[in-house]
Each structure stands twice: as C-alpha cells, then as structure tokens.
Amino acid sequence: MNEVFSITVLSLEVSGLATILSLLVGLPLGTLLALGRFRGRAALLSVINTGMGLPPVVVGLAVAMLLWRSGPLGDLRLIYTPWAIILAQWVIAAPVVTGLTAVALQQLDPRLQLQLLGLGASVPQMVLALWREARLPLIAALIAGFGSVISEVGASMMVGGNIRGQTRVLTTAIVLETGKGEFERALALGGLLLLLTFLINLALTLIQQRGARQRGRP
Amino acid sequence: MIEVTDLLVQRDGRAVLAIDHLRIERGEVLAVLGPNGAGKTTLLLVLARLLAPERGRVTFHAPTGPITSDLEHRRRISVVMQDPLLLDRSVFDNVAAGLRFRHVAPEEVRRRTEAWLHKLSIHHLRDRPGLKLSGGEAQRVALARAFVLEPDLLLLDEPFSSLDVATRQTLASELRRLLHDTRTTTVFITHDQAEVRDLATRTVWLEDGRPPTDTP
Numbered sequence: 433m434n435e436v437f438s439i440t441v442l443s444l445e446v447s448g449l450a451t452i453l454s455l456l457v458g459l460p461l462g463t464l465l466a467l468g469r470f471r472g473r474a475a476l477l478s479v480i481n482t483g484m485g486l487p488p489v490v491v492g493l494a495v496a497m498l499l500w501r502s503g504p505l506g507d508l509r510l511i512y513t514p515w516a517i518i519l520a521q522w523v524i525a526a527p528v529v530t531g532l533t534a535v536a537l538q539q540l541d542p543r544l545q546l547q548l549l550g551l552g553a554s555v556p557q558m559v560l561a562l563w564r565e566a567r568l569p570l571i572a573a574l575i576a577g578f579g580s581v582i583s584e585v586g587a588s589m590m591v592g593g594n595i596r597g598q599t600r601v602l603t604t605a606i607v608l609e610t611g612k613g614e615f616e617r618a619l620a621l622g623g624l625l626l627l628l629t630f631l632i633n634l635a636l637t638l639i640q641q642r643g644a645r646q647r648g649r650p
Numbered sequence: 651m652i653e654v655t656d657l658l659v660q661r662d663g664r665a666v667l668a669i670d671h672l673r674i675e676r677g678e679v680l681a682v683l684g685p686n687g688a689g690k691t692t693l694l695l696v697l698a699r700l701l702a703p704e705r706g707r708v709t710f711h712a713p714t715g716p717i718t719s720d721l722e723h724r725r726r727i728s729v730v731m732q733d734p735l736l737l738d739r740s741v742f743d744n745v746a747a748g749l750r751f752r753h754v755a756p757e758e759v760r761r762r763t764e765a766w767l768h769k770l771s772i773h774h775l776r777d778r779p780g781l782k783l784s785g786g787e788a789q790r791v792a793l794a795r796a797f798v799l800e801p802d803l804l805l806l807d808e809p810f811s812s813l814d815v816a817t818r819q820t821l822a823s824e825l826r827r828l829l830h831d832t833r834t835t836t837v838f839i840t841h842d843q844a845e846v847r848d849l850a851t852r853t854v855w856l857e858d859g860r861p862p863t864d865t866p
Contacts, residue, residue, distance in 0.1 A: 543735055546700050550729030551748035552799065554721055561747075565738050 462533025
C-alpha cells in the first residue's frame with residue numbers, strides 16, 4: 433500500500449511539474465504566435481501543431497539519447513531519474529499548451545488588442561487582459577497538457593527506467609504488473625490513475641465552467 | 651494640441667492616407683467625413699498611435715512639451731470604436747479598465763467610475779456582464795469607459811453606426827451634452843450629416859486618403 437501511495441505521489445509530482453513548466457513556455461510562446469507578426473511564424477506554428485501529436489515513445493527515445501552517459505547532456509546524470517521523466521513529459525505537453533494557447537487567443541476579436549491599447553494599456557497589460565478574456569479555452573489547454581502526460585507510458589519507461597522506489601509511476605507500474613500477469617493489480621492501478629485524472633480534470637473543469645456561468649448570466 | 655505633418659500610410663504598396671498637414675486645436679470637435687475606404691479609420695488609428703505611418707509625424711503638444719512615448723500619448727487619449735468591444739467583465743470593471751491600466755488609486759477608480767455610470771444612465775447595469783448588454787447599453791458603457799479617463803483627446807470611430815435610428819439619435823444627443831459639459835477635444839468619424847451639424851465645430855473631408863480640405 434505504501435508503494436502504491438509513493439508511486440501515485442511521484443506520478444502527480446512529475447506530471448504536475450511537467451505541466452507547470454509547459455505552461456511557463458507555452459503561454460508566452462502561444463501568445464507570441466497568436467499576436468505576433470514575424471517571418472517564419474507560419475512555419476513555427478506548423479512545427480508546434482505537429483508537436484501536439486508527438487508519439488511519447490519517440491520523445492522518450494530522443495530524450496534518452498540526449499541524457500545517456502555518452503549523450504550531449506550525459507554529464508548531468510539525469511537519465512533514470514524523475515527529472516528525466518519531467519523533461520520528456522515537458523517535451524510532450526509544451527506543444528499542446530502552446531498550440532491551444534495560440535488558438536484560444538486567435539479566437540478573440542483582433543480589434544480588442546487595439547481597443548485595449550487605445551484605453552491606455554501597456555503591452556504587458558494588454559496581454560494579461562487578453563489572457564483573462566480567453567481564460568476558458570486557456571484552462572482547456574491546461575487540462576489537455578496535463579492529460580497528455582499523466583497518461584503517457586512510453587517516454588516515462590524509456591527515460592525513467594521504471595525503477596522501484598525511484599522512477600516508477602502509475603503508467604509504468606501498470607505495464608510491469610500486466611507483464612507479470614498480475615492483472616488484478618494492474619487493473620487496480622489503472623482504476624486509480626483514471627480516478628486521479630478524473631478528479632484533477634473535474635477541479636479544473638469546475639473552475640472553467642464557473643467562468644462560463646458568469647459569462648452566461650443574463 | 652495635436653499635429654500631423656507629412657503623413658503617409660501605405661498598404662500593399664498603395665497610399666491609403668497622405669496628409670501634408672493637419673492641426674487639431676484644444677476644444678475643437680472635428681468631424682472626419684468621406685466615402686468608405688477613404689482612410690478615415692486609418693487617420694484615427696494614426697492619431698491614437700495605434701498604427702505607425704510609413705512616413706510623417708503625429709505630435710501631441712502637452713503643456714510640458716511634445717510627447718514622444720507611444721504609451722504616454724495613448725494615456726492622454728480615449729478611443730471608442732464602431733463596435734463597443736467590451737470585456738468579459740462587469741459593466742463597472744469595463745468602465746474602470748482604463749483607470750486601472752493607469753494605476754489610479756482604487757478609491758479614485760470607484761469614485762470616478764460610479765460618477766460616469768450615473769452620467770451615462772447605466773448605473774443600474776453596474777454589476778451586469780458587459781457581454782450581455784443590448785447594443786445601445788454597450789455603446790453607453792463604451793462612452794463611459796472613454797469619458798471616465800478625462801482624455802485630452804477623444805477619438806470616436808462611427809460609434810453609433812450599428813445602432814437603430816432612435817437609439818442613435820438619443821446617444822448623439824447625450825454625446826453632444828457630454829462634449830459641451832466636458833469641452834473635450836474630439837475627432838469623430840461619421841457618415842451622418844445630422845451628427846456633423848449637431849456636434850462638429852469643423853469638418854475634414856477625406857477621399858482616397860488624399861490631402862483633406864478643411865471646411866470652416
């Protein structure tokens with residue numbers, strides 16, 4: 433039971449931190465892609481959109497090659513640590529958050545930027561106001577980013593190694609138990625993963641829909 | 651007070667606005683007239699420093715000297731566009747938005763916002779979501795949001811064009827009263843001759859973005 437608890441906590445820590453880091457990059461980058469006009473913008477947007485569908489196994493392979501002892505970042509000794517999983521999950525979640533942030537802001541009336549500046553907003557004040565206007569789809573971006581990493585197994589397995597007490601998370605534990613033929617244990621862990629995902633998404637959805645209700649009030 | 655010199659704005663290599671010289675004096679209400687595509691909105695955006703011209707200068711002459719910073723320039727003006735473009739917040743927060751951008755003290759924000767909600771007869775809508783108002787109500791909020799800033803220059807881009815005739819006449823009459831009471835220097839775009847007659851102290855005609863002819 434203690435082991436299940438520690439696996440669950442590690443899963444939440446790793447995927448939660450990866451999601452937060454992806455927000456830190458995705459929110460500004462998505463905003464730049466939505467509002468900026470610069471050479472290569474369309475190409476960058478295409479790369480981000482492609483990144484939204486990155487196979488976790490491929491990400492795991494690329495990150496593992498970076499972090500292996502002989503790899504360019506091998507000296508950091510991150511391979512088979514939770515930080516390696518966080519890095520790989522960040523690579524998976526960041527394009528999702530970036531792409532959905534860009535879409536969320538592009539759906540706003542483009543004249544709203546001019547109106548905010550015309551009311552005396554500085555550029556950072558304008559961006560904050562636009563984020564607030566797009567808060568419902570931005571929360572959806574957060575939900576999608578978290579969902580993409582809490583449920584992935586390929587990258588966590590490849591860069592974390594599924595080491596008991598160190599890098600074993602819920603998804604890699606399910607794969608292990610299934611491989612051993614411990615289907616009941618695998619199903620229980622699967623149920624736990626689903627329950628956790630549901631509870632976190634429920635909390636985020638309630639926040640999102642409270643905003644939607646306020647918007648819809650007559 | 652605000653002066654445009656040697657202005658050229660191009661789009662796709664074509665001049666959409668070219669004005670050698672235009673000066674707007676303090677207290678003036680200048681109507682900008684002209685057919686669709688004449689460059690009227692472009693002129694307004696340039697005056698607000700929301701659009702950078704290819705050539706030329708827009709100089710705001712403050713008592714302390716010309717203003718060079720775009721942000722400081724924009725914080726001396728208010729812009730009301732064709733559509734109200736309200737934010738997804740309460741009416742109070744919409745009207746208070748510009749004051750908060752200027753970091754005005756909360757008590758001062760409350761006092762001035764409440765006052766302008768009363769002046770525009772929208773105080774009963776104070777807590778209503780901005781996106782749930784009728785067209786006329788929303789445009790009143792947009793006017794309150796502009797006047798509450800006590801701007802040196804008010805820029806209006808056909809603010810009543812999307813309203814029905816009765817609402818347009820009521821709002822135009824209220825705007826005339828407000829401009830008279832506040833003596834706000836104003837540039838407004840319109841197609842409505844009655845608005846020109848009621849509001850303007852001077853008119854400028856634009857056609858194909860060419861140099862305007864002033865009509866005293």
